[in-house]
Amino acid sequence: MTKELLKIDLDDIKNRYVNDGDLICCSVDTANYPHIQPIVFLKDDVFYNISNEDSRTIYNSRFKEHISDTEEIFSPLYERFLPNELFLLNRFADNKSKWSAADPYFFAFGNDTLPITNHQALEVFDGFFSLENDFFVPKHNELLELLKNKIDKGITNRFYVKTQDTVFGPFEAKKIETNSVKLAAVTINNDTIYEWNYSTIKNDSIFEFSEPERNNKIIRSITSGWLKKEDSKKSIIFKPDSEILKWVSQRTKKSCSLTKSDYKKFEEITKAFLSYEVNSDEKFIYKRAIKLIEKSKENKKIVDGFIDFLPGSSIITEKLEALEKEAEETLYKNKIIKKENKEIDEEIKNNTQIKNDLLNKIEELKKKTEFEQIEVTKRENEELTLQIKKDETLRKESEKREKYSELYKINAEIRKKENAIEDLKEKERELSAVITDLSDQFINKQKEAHSSLRELIKSKTHFDFISGRNFEDENKTVEDFSPIIIDSFYKNVLEDTGFVSHEKFLLDKIATSLKYYGRNYDNNFIANVLISLYQNMGTIFAGLPGTGKTSLARIISKILTKDNRKVVEIPVARGWSSQKDFIGFYNPLSKKFIPTNEKMYSLLRLSDEEVSLKTYKENNIGIVILDEANLSPMEHYWSSFYNLTDSRVDDENMLEINIGTEAELKFANNIRFISTINIDQTTEELSPRILDRCNVIRIPTDNISYTHSANKYNSQTDIEINFSDIIKLFNLKDFNNGLTPEDLENESYKKIYLEYCKTKDALKKLKITVSPRIDNAFTDYFLTALRFMPEYKALDYFIAQRLLTKIDGQGEAYKKNLAILLEKLKEIFINDHSTKSFKNDSIEILEEIIETGSESEFYNNYNYFLIS
Incomplete structure (x- = not known):
């Protein structure tokens, strides 16, 4: 039954046994220092011992929901298995790179890693047991605690018990009483148990092992499936106490008739039971029934049709006479007690009347006192009310004087501000005229330069043709070499670009600003980020931790948005499930909106104010950085914006965010989100609905020098570009813009x-x-x-x-x-x-x-x- 294997290592275990699902382990001290202990291999009903002591204990053991899960979500060992419980380990993987040399192994188990089923192996518990009792006292308290935990959790457990050199069973544990276990035969055996000689079956059917952590103090045994009935010494009918009493009732009914509380027939019942002939496998039940009857003599009652407790002993007649005498004495004592109770009742009745009279007098005095007190309090309240009215009149007059004084100061300040505003407006009109004149001059110069360039290109083309030079692109015309003239709507964005297109100029300037912060990205990458950011409400920066995702998002936001109120960074936390975690919630008790992120709420309020003032086109857009956005499912906490990703606005229709009140916050589709996510299997997966709406940009790591921190501000890196410019430059569909059929x-x-x-x-x-x-x-x-x-x-x-x-x-x-x-x-x-x-x-x-x-x-x- 048991075979030795020498010098087995864990790789050998995995390759030869674990894939077949036959490594039996024990959970050890899971509450204090969770780990597991491989015990034995069970292969084709044969136990194979592990002789290499170095592989006996495996630390840092955790359980995955499924072996192929990408998230590292584990359930602790003590949630899956009880201390000292045996279970089957059918799949695991080591990960030496994550742990120190002292704790080298990391195990992952699938859903099918379960406690050992009763058809695979049963444990043999050592302790005290006799056939005259239906309880068992385990030798080791740890095993008693294990059985108690299993019963509390509703786990069916089947086992054998060993007393000296005899094995009985199989049993099921029904209840724990102090330090013992109430037993019953397993249901499928119909109240039958079997008896084996332990020494005879040990080598063929039972495997003994000890727990090293217990210093070999606990010796445990397991079987490979059920012990063979044909190897047993005999079969025995085994019933718990309650079933034995039913058995007694059934046998006595066959011999005589019973009526409830008929003590005179007790001797007849006892004689009938004592004369009942029992077969060999019922003898120990018969003995237990006699003991139960003798033990229950103090209860003195027979239940109709079912004997819960039967008084009796070897001398039934003497005990019955004693019981009758005791009953007569009890009746006499009851008469005396009834007489005393009657006298006590009379005394209580008299005392109750006296008590009621006193209570009535107390109530009259109380009413009189309360009336007098009410009158005094009423007069005091009237005087206090008059004084309060006088104080309130004085307070209002004082407030009026202060208010008039403050209003006078405010009006004077307003007049000063109005005069200053008029002066500024006049200067603005003068500057506007100058700017218009300069703009016209600039455009004329550009046109002249454009014309000269065309002539120059024609001459170059003619020269190349005469000289026999080969053209790289024969289909290009002179118009293809024409520079793009800056439209009027870019004049507050771009500087004098000469003959460089405004797109290239914008990319070059952003690239220069990024280099200041140590990010050396090419123009193609920058253009991709800009188009993704402006054309989609959400853009995702992805990569491993430490690749500069968050810092790049901060730098881009600083470069493109000068208004600090419109750049919001929010670290996402685990467990976010709705808008209230991201923005806030409406409190119906205080009738106020309670923001959970003050900056996000302020950005929405600012955008709502721009809608009211219709200033959204001339201002920067808002940029929100969601750092580690996939720590929680994005489609849950970001749902208010996620549902608006396909929406467009015009001057009459704006986007709205419902914050739980009757009023809603509006914005002109001028808020964008940059979400940074780590790709390391520690976070939530991005759902297909999110991926359908967002570009996922992987951040390159080979061009970062970190010349300056992303938190260092330099105004020279700013490129202030307003919403109106963005709509035109990036073909946004808002305000009836976007692409044309052409x-x-x-x-x-x-x-x-x-x-x-x-x-x-x-x-x-x-x-x-x-x-x-x-x-x-x-x-x-x-x-x-x-x-x-x-x-x-x-x-x-x-x-x-x-x-x-x-x-x-x-x-x-x-x-x-x-x-x-x-x-x-x-x-x-x-x-x-x-x-x-x-x-x-x-x-x-x-x-x-x-x-x-x-x-x-x-x-x-x-x-x-x-x-x-």
């Missing part, structure tokens, strides 16, 4: 849209459907990006941050379809367009998804958010 006829757009559709077709093989919302977002993004970056780079960015984020699947078939998608992307970006040389983010991300999912620790799990 934009959709753009040849580059038509060409790239076909490539975009090829990518969608490849995604269908992965069961990924691209929604119309994403199709519309692609059109807006691409036609805007054409002015900022090469056309294929724009497509590359959009695929990487809006389509590949939806990849989430398992298995070889999924991997093959990923490979098809990878080949399609290579065909788009490399094979057919090799002249367009730039870094392909979408190809790199997809290759990394395939490589990561193929690693053994991820079990063919391919997910965008598993890659680093």
